[in-house]
Amino acid sequence: MNVTLDQIYAVTGVFLLIFTVLTLTDKKQSGKWGTAAFWGLYGISFIWGKEIPPAVVGGMVVVMALIAGAKWMGTGDYLSATAEFRRKMADKYGMWLFGPALAVPLVTFLVAWLAPKMGALIGLGIGSIVGLVLAFLLTRVMPVQAFQEGRRMLDAVGWAIILSQFLAALGFLFDKAGVGKVVAEMVSAVVPVDVRLATVIAYCVGMALFTMVMGNAFAAFAVITTGIGIPLVVKLHGADPAIAGVIAMLSGYCGTLMTPMAANFNVVPAALLEMSDKNGVIRAQVMTAVPLLIVNICLMYFLAFPGK
């Protein structure tokens, strides 16, 4: 069997179009047209993303951002189960309920391990389908209700689900504009570059701060490493690029813990967990992230300059 990432994207797109139809037929849906247009456009980008001219996809992306910005998205009536029903079913199915849930990561792992050419992303796609089929077999639920439940969870997350993709696009534009070079000049003007520790701090703190702005350590890494890491830490002070690089990336992850821009890790979970404070996850993480960033600075200072 050979599944491609494009096929997984197509299935994702079909899911989104089903959600769109359910939204349109939901009489109690608030923000019906905005919500339907948002998930519809998103579904189209998954199915035909490669066929549609990039500028048109760009236009669709702009429309989606405007819909979200205008607060035209809402929630509907998902024909959810009552608490009594859930309690009764929990007693009926017992531990079996964990089967389909655990099948998703298990299949993901098996595919990544046994078919490394397909990899974890395709594994996740196959695992989700396997989990869904197992859930159907176990509960005998009507397929359409499965998508109602999926839509319930997706509407709870809302527009935040596409923020990561937005940031990747922003990083791409930053790179094209040469933002990294400008950063290097500015840092050299402020930081005493002759002092090794000062450059290490600039590199690690720069990664954390830029990750907070970009919401994505990967996007920040290219900018800050070209701007600070390579010219000041590696070239000027002779750091090992492998060791400095990996510790810089981990410093960036400390930044990821502290920013609402990392929507997938911080904002989406707050929504998924139905927390009243949208920044509650970040609030929980700051007191871990700051000491850990200091530890990373020390690690780079003491480990990345072997024999110097």
Added chain:
Amino acid sequence: MIKLIGVVIVIAGLLFRFNPLLVVLAAGFATGLVAGMSPLEILSAIGQAFVTNRYMSLLVLVLPVIGVLERFGLREKAEDIIRSMKTLTAGRVMFVYQLFRQVTVGLGLQLGGHPSFIRPIIAPMTEAAAAREGVSNAGWLDRIRGMSASAENYGNFFGQLIFPAAGGLLLIKGVMENAGYKVDLLVMSQYAIPSAIAASAIALARFLLLDRAIRAAGKNKGGDRG
């Protein structure tokens, strides 16, 4: 200098609480314009990057499975389990999960995630553990859920670079080799370990402090469990 306009827009936009999608879009357009791109070229660049990075949002696929299982009592069942494990406190559940996540992701296995693990399993377990101490009001629930979600992030972030084929390491390799420096993936993966240990230790301290705070809050309320 003017090239940094995108950074300025992102910072200012978030500060004034505009919708992040609009902020990012404005920053992208401004950056593209000062780099001399035409509006159509900018739209193309955004569209292309959006399509290339679709893999970031594949969690859409998992939602129906978890949604169905929740309909049939997954959360209720998870709560049953924690109620039967009388010794496991909320903080300890979080730490055990974080460690499990860190070790598995370090081996290259993506076992975990907020929609597939934290929401259906870990959050209900920690909430039930706190309820046993008599702590269940809305403010505490928020705090406990936030800490549960953080356990996933600690484990994921500070374990993933231990795996020699991790995406993060491939990116470091790419950037360093563009600049003319050869780097070894295995060396990088080894130097991710000290940070991983430090992250675990700090998280453990935080989780144990949370347990203490929950216990104290439960005692303060005395017999009042409402």
